[in-house]
Amino acid sequence: MIAVDTNILVYAHRVDSSWHVRAAETVKSLAESPALWLIPWPCLHEFLAVVTHPRIYTPPTPIDVALTQVDLWLESPSLLLGCESSLYWRTLRQQLQSAKVAGAMVHDARIAAICIEHKASLIFSADRDFTRFSGIKVKNPLI
Numbered sequence: 001m002i003a004v005d006t007n008i009l010v011y012a013h014r015v016d017s018s019w020h021v022r023a024a025e026t027v028k029s030l031a032e033s034p035a036l037w038l039i040p041w042p043c044l045h046e047f048l049a050v051v052t053h054p055r056i057y058t059p060p061t062p063i064d065v066a067l068t069q070v071d072l073w074l075e076s077p078s079l080l081l082g083c084e085s086s087l088y089w090r091t092l093r094q095q096l097q098s099a100k101v102a103g104a105m106v107h108d109a110r111i112a113a114i115c116i117e118h119k120a121s122l123i124f125s126a127d128r129d130f131t132r133f134s135g136i137k138v139k140n141p142l143i
Helices: 007-012 019-032 039-049 063-074 087-100 105-117 129-132
Strands: 003-004 037-040 079-082 122-124 138-141
Touching: 003 019, 007 019, 007 039, 007 063, 019 037, 037 039, 037 105, 039 079, 039 105, 039 129, 063 079, 079 105, 087 105, 105 122, 129 138
Parallel strands: 003 037, 003 122, 037 079, 122 138
Antiparallel strands: none
C-alpha cells in the first residue's frame, strides 16, 4: 500500500505550486485506482494548517475550500485513513530510537509509525527525511 505525505497533498491542491501538475496526477491516480492507499490523519491536519496559513501562502486557501478538498479525497473508495493503533507506541518508540530522532523530526517519525502500523510499504513524499525510518520506503513522485 502507498501512503501520501503532506507535501504531496499540498502541491496537489495549490495550483500555484511548481509541482502542482505532477502531484495532482499522482493523487488522482491513487484515488481512482482500486488499490488501497493511505493518508495518515496527521498529514490531513498538517495539510489544512499549511494551505490556510497566511504566512506560507498569499493568498492562503480559504478554510472552506481546503475542507472541500479533504472531502473530495475522502470520497475515494480505496482510501484508508491512518491513525494511531494500540501498537502505535511500540512502533513509534522503535523508530525514534533506531533513527536517533529528536525535535521536529518526531512528527515524521509519527507519520512513519502510522504508515507501518497500517501496512503501507511506501510513502510518496518530497521529504527525504523519511529515508531514516526502517519498515517503509520513500519515493518522490515529483521527480
